[in-house]
Amino acid sequence: MPDTVNHVPYDAHNSEIIMNIRNITKKFPVAGGKFLTACDNVSINVRKAETIAIVGESGCGKTTLLKAVMNIHAPTSGEIVFHGKDITKLTGEEKRQNYRHIQMVFQDPTAAFNPKMKVKNIICEPLLNFNLIKKSEIDEKARELLEMVELPGDFADRYPNNMSGGQRQRVAIARALALQPEIIACDEATSALDVSVQDTVIKLLVKLQQERGITYLFICHDLALVSMFAQRVAVMYLGNVMEKIDGDKLDNARHPYTRALLKAVFPVATKDNFTIETLQGDIPSPLDMPAGCPFQDRCYKCADKCRTEKPVLQELDYNHYVACHYPVTDEELCR
Numbered sequence: 001m002p003d004t005v006n007h008v009p010y011d012a013h014n015s016e017i018i019m020n021i022r023n024i025t026k027k028f029p030v031a032g033g034k035f036l037t038a039c040d041n042v043s044i045n046v047r048k049a050e051t052i053a054i055v056g057e058s059g060c061g062k063t064t065l066l067k068a069v070m071n072i073h074a075p076t077s078g079e080i081v082f083h084g085k086d087i088t089k090l091t092g093e094e095k096r097q098n099y100r101h102i103q104m105v106f107q108d109p110t111a112a113f114n115p116k117m118k119v120k121n122i123i124c125e126p127l128l129n130f131n132l133i134k135k136s137e138i139d140e141k142a143r144e145l146l147e148m149v150e151l152p153g154d155f156a157d158r159y160p161n162n163m164s165g166g167q168r169q170r171v172a173i174a175r176a177l178a179l180q181p182e183i184i185a186c187d188e189a190t191s192a193l194d195v196s197v198q199d200t201v202i203k204l205l206v207k208l209q210q211e212r213g214i215t216y217l218f219i220c221h222d223l224a225l226v227s228m229f230a231q232r233v234a235v236m237y238l239g240n241v242m243e244k245i246d247g248d249k250l251d252n253a254r255h256p257y258t259r260a261l262l263k264a265v266f267p268v269a270t271k272d273n274f275t276i277e278t279l280q281g282d283i284p285s286p287l288d289m290p291a292g293c294p295f296q297d298r299c300y301k302c303a304d305k306c307r308t309e310k311p312v313l314q315e316l317d318y319n320h321y322v323a324c325h326y327p328v329t330d331e332e333l334c335r
């Protein structure tokens, strides 16, 4: 495990809970009258000024969960309570106003930006949409927001195509910051960047969090990356949260799936005759969910009970929850 860097000094465990994601299930209708369960009964409490990383292989339901939080699509069941209101039920102007408080940054901002718009218009568009600035104020506001993301003010007159990937992602962050949201949802926001650029963008996000108390929901498939700055980590598999753990305690993860993900990125020390298998094969189809544990076909610890009884999240330790009948034990783990 590398040294943790830039852990926010904010006491993430004692800050106010600003959002309760409660029992969110999202089923998509697919061909043949079947349903695909993209999120299955997901519950996460979101605190002010913390980063919650949501990790897992492609297709495990991370984006679907964020889209429910962003109110882009309604969940099949469950609720998302934000400042006392279930935002999944909002409609009309109330729903529109809610977008001010929760903004999103995507993996590829180029797709979200109109290439014919100057950076200043891209950044200030949300402010104009909510009538928060006049057109005459665009230049000044754009410069202010560009400075926040450590880009020169004269980038305001550039077009998105005349920038590097890292610079474009900073513009996307500036646009997300414009409305002073409480939560920014980042969907693989740094995944397409070179490692060194990724590092500077993460440092910028952490700095902005410290200055402004922003909460991040940070979707990522890179456990090593999130261990460096996320206070909380939720590990998803086939739409289910398998483990919730503090980011700086990831080396104590006890779900066999989390351990397999860790093994893929860190050299994990084990006792002489004990090996943790790395992940074999692809994530199974969410259309053919087995009875019992979703991870059973790839789990080296799978036993009879795992094939019949679905494990639910249980508190193993303070702030540490695992959905597994046979979590990895101290004996199995050499720490």
Ligand SMILES: Nc1ncnc2c1ncn2[C@@H]1O[C@H](COP(=O)(O)OP(=O)(O)O)[C@@H](O)[C@H]1O
Residues within 6 Å of the ligand: 028, 029, 030, 036, 037, 038, 056, 057, 058, 059, 060, 061, 062, 063, 064, 065, 286
């Ligand atoms: N609009 C949709 N219709 C049908 N299936 C979908 C839709 N969106 C996502 N899915 C399916 O839901 C599952 C989870 O997808 P997604 O949330 O995008 O995963 P991730 O972001 O973790 O890669 C996948 O099997 C995906 O194919």
Ligand code: SF4
Residues within 6 Å of the ligand: 255, 256, 257, 293, 294, 295, 296, 297, 299, 300, 301, 302, 303, 306, 311, 323, 324, 325, 326, 327
């Ligand atoms: S419940 Fe069983 S199959 Fe599932 S992760 Fe735990 S040991 Fe493995």
Ligand SMILES: [Mg+2]
Residues within 6 Å of the ligand: 062, 063, 064, 187
């Ligand atoms: Mg996704």
